[in-house]
Amino acid sequence: ENGYDLWLRYLPVSNPVLLQQYKQQLVSPVVLGSSSTVSVIRTELASALKGLTGNAYTVSSSLTSTNTLIIGKADASKILSPLVTKEELKQLGEEGFILKAKPGKTIITGNTDVAVLYGLFHYLRLMQSNQPITNLNIISVPKLKLRMLNHWDNMNRTVERGYAGFSIWDWHRLPGFIDQRYIDYARANASIGINAVTLTNVNANALILTPAYLEKVKALADVFRPYGIKVFLTARFSAPIELARLKTADPLNEDVKAWWNNKANEIYSYIPDFGGFLVKANSEGQPGPQDYKRTHAEGANMLANAVAPHKGIVIWRAFVYAAENPVDRHKQAYDDFVPLDGKFNDNVMVQVKNGAIDFMPREPFHPLFGAMPKTPLMMEFQVTQEYLGQATNWVFLAPLFKEVLDADTYAKGKNSTVAKVIDGSLDNHALNGMTGVANIGTDINWCGHPMAQANWYALGRLAWNYNLSSDAIAEEWLRMTYSNDAAFVQSTKQIMLRSREIMVDYMNPIGLHHIMATGHHYGPGPWVSNLNRPEWNPVYYHKADSIGIGFNRTSTGSKAIEQYFPEVRKQWENIATCDEKYLLWFHHASWNHTMKSGRSLWNELCYKYNTGVDSVKWMQREWQKQQTKVDAQRFKEVSMLLNVQLEEAKWWRNACLLYFQTFSKQPIPSNYEQPDKTLDYYKSLRFPFAPGN
Ligand code: BDP
16 A cells, blocks of 8 residues: 555445445446546446445446446436436536436436546545445535646656655656556546646746647646646746747737737647646746736736637736835735736636745735635645645645635625635636645655645545535545544544644744745744845744744734734734734734733743644554554554654754744743753754755
8 A cells, every 4th residue: 555546545345234235226337428538437437346346347338227327418318317407407517416316226417527527436435435325316516616736846847845756747758658647647636626737837937838848738638638627837927038039028018919829829729628827927036027017917918818719717826025025025915916906807817825925834814815806816725735844744734724715804794705705706706716736746655745645635625615624524535545444534533633733833833934944944944034035034924032922913013914804803903812823923922921821922832832742742642543444554654754743843842942932031831841952953954955945
């Protein structure tokens, strides 16, 4: 068990009663239709049934009265149409599906073959997780239209912030060589409803837009198409200069427009269903329209015009911050983008990170959500764990994703959640979506840490239905990926559900953020103060001094809090009542500030860091109890990584407390384990070859 099979292991159903029930339903399966997606459905069904039941089934392609499992598009057979109503079909749209069990028959149907494929994966998931499949009556429609992964993969196969080896895209051997991994990747994505991928890094290379590479992109698009997955590319804004020697990339210049129009036509000649462009512009050194004194909207619209005739879209990132805004980086995206609301073309979405700084262990939701009602905003989460323990820490991210999606922006009164902003329902947008920066690489288990697969899984499941609970997602993933043993599922699920809070405790408690080491972002570096731009330095974010610690973003400070609606502000603006999760995010609190626990802030910080470390020990103990329930290889891998995680948790605790102690001048209470190294030791650590930089 090396993890390669992900959650699609299709192990034999061990409960004999259940197995018998399943077999009764499965006697004679038929898959109707003839598209390439239908072939995928047939292959997946046959291999799953073989695995789950031990029987080799013949999947027929024409219907007889004896079929017990009928799979196909609603219009594929007259038999299917009476079983589902017109209203139901209308409700499904293009991707929703229906599972219905009638006496002696189960049907899986939808309006398109891809919808049927989604339905099949749902059906298989029920069996994989030992759920009943009699009396099914399930209608499932995705909440979001674009359910995406952004790969930050470079063309030389390094992966920016990738912790699972190299890029899975073997550009050199494409288009001739199709790695089996591409197919398994597409299967895995389809099984959780992901329907779009950006292949290349947002820090873009224009070469991907040249014919030689478009051939390779086409080969991947051809592999993904039967699985319902569209391909997007990142567009380097200066590509006309780099590839065609134009003198400018000014979005209002006629030659530049013509170049992009032609480029779009060329791309669509290779890939007729190409999704469009994802663009990072005027951010961290990337070129963009502001280089020509044009706005983000002018830049986005120029590209949007180029792809519009082909029904393509442009996804324009709002992750911007410039050196000219030294007061608070938190404010910049809002300040730059809110004035542009209403100025973007219909086929543009603005992609916003979940928080205003940068994928921290915990951030309040980004103030842009709710603040641009005339623009469809897409959610960007980070699945790869850049600031979240990389590939050595076990951190289940569904609770982080949910915390943001469920947050109330109050943009249109109570219950204007972030989820309702991004699904378009709050402001009536046709385009909507959610993406995750992928954690996938060439490691045999795909994601580095064996448990990190759950984050890929969670992203897809929540993009399909953000109402799913973290608990339900963890449970189904564990059952499919590890075991249906009830005691195992119960204990391991608890580890998963607590893991994110535990990480917050030992890395960034009480609203601390951006205190990691430079460059690779591996480990703590709260003392760093020597980087060129002020907002690259951790000291800019924690602002520790002899009085206290934290970033005052209230009306007496940077005023970033004013970017939120009044009801939201109320939760945070008063230091006495501020939700303590965000205390140091919004306030500079004195070391002796009394916390809700009754402890002083300094003692609370010591308490939190130590609780984090102790909780990793708890994770270890709980995991050790699972030894007989888990295959030896993955058991050992997770055990070893938990040892590493414990060391890293202690490292974070010791380094941060020793450093902050130089300001608080107070002892670490003696009931806690005391740091065994000096602050200078922690400051001296260097990791020039840490991955993902
Ligand atoms: C930061 C990463 C950097 C990315 C950037 C982005 O450190 O590598 O290029 O975000 O999202 O989190 O563009």
